[in-house]
Amino acid sequence: DAGVIQSPRHEVTEMGQEVTLRCKPISGHNSLFWYRQTMMRGLELLIYFNNNVPIDDSGMPEDRFSAKMPNASFSTLKIQPSEPRDSAVYFCASSLARGGRETQYFGPGTRLLVL
Amino acid sequence: AQSVTQLDSQVPVFEEAPVELRCNYSSSVSVYLFWYVQYPNQGLQLLLKYLSGSTLVKGINGFEAEFNKSQTSFHLRKPSVHISDTAEYFCAVSDRGDYKLSFGAGTTVTVRA
Numbered sequence: 451d452a453g454v455i456q457s458p459r460h461e462v463t464e465m466g467q468e469v470t471l472r473c474k475p476i477s478g479h480n481s482l483f484w485y486r487q488t489m490m491r492g493l494e495l496l497i498y499f500n501n502n503v504p505i506d507d508s509g510m511p512e513d514r515f516s517a518k519m520p521n522a523s524f525s526t527l528k529i530q531p532s533e534p535r536d537s538a539v540y541f542c543a544s545s546l547a548r549g550g551r552e553t554q555y556f557g558p559g560t561r562l563l564v565l
Numbered sequence: 566a567q568s569v570t571q572l573d574s575q576v577p578v579f580e581e582a583p584v585e586l587r588c589n590y591s592s593s594v595s596v597y598l599f600w601y602v603q604y605p606n607q608g609l610q611l612l613l614k615y616l617s618g619s620t621l622v623k624g625i626n627g628f629e630a631e632f633n634k635s636q637t638s639f640h641l642r643k644p645s646v647h648i649s650d651t652a653e654y655f656c657a658v659s660d661r662g663d664y665k666l667s668f669g670a671g672t673t674v675t676v677r678a
Contacts, residue, residue, distance in 0.1 A: 543608075551597050558606075
């Protein structure tokens with residue numbers, strides 16, 4: 451199995467530009483999570499999908515952030531417009547959700563730098 | 566939601582020495598407990614998890630952890646570390662029935678020869 455795939459691995463953009471991060475979960479997994487990792491705030495859950503439906507987006511920082519999961523094998527996280535404070539590593543993770551006992555499998559992350 | 570405290574932010578250790586990473590969580594309700602490891606420039610991967618049963622859990626790469634319900638702790642140990650164990654280690658907790666994982670701030674382990 452290829453594991454969770456994220457693209458791009460690195461992204462450098464200028465303030466105000468739109469950024470789209472992509473994720474392909476492990477085949478057969480029905481839960482998908484987007485996390486953000488920064489030195490100041492650690493690992494934060496941004497949004498959780500179950501069976502392609504957003505269940506909890508309470509961690510999405512503001513309206514500039516949006517996430518979609520059009521099918522079971524693809525999800526995007528979009529930032530528009532981007533700001534320097536969005537610079538972070540963004541992880542996608544997938545699991546077979548059964549009340550939290552299942553392991554979350556993380557992708558390698560997208561390192562985003564907004565200038 | 567749980568809060569997770571990892572008591573040491575940095576742990577330097579010599580090769581072949583033992584290491585213990587401490588983790589405490591906030592609630593005594595039924596929980597699932599996890600330790601994840603993050604190697605440089607990589608995503609997190611599971612070391613071990615406690616779901617139920619024996620309080621001593623063995624994981625990959627020679628790591629083990631002990632669940633102590635009365636002290637709400639889940640400390641991670643390895644009797645003899647290698648250079649390749651240099652990484653950041655995260656403790657995580659979820660309430661039973663809840664999909665949400667609460668992560669600690671992480672402990673950076675640096676193994677020196």
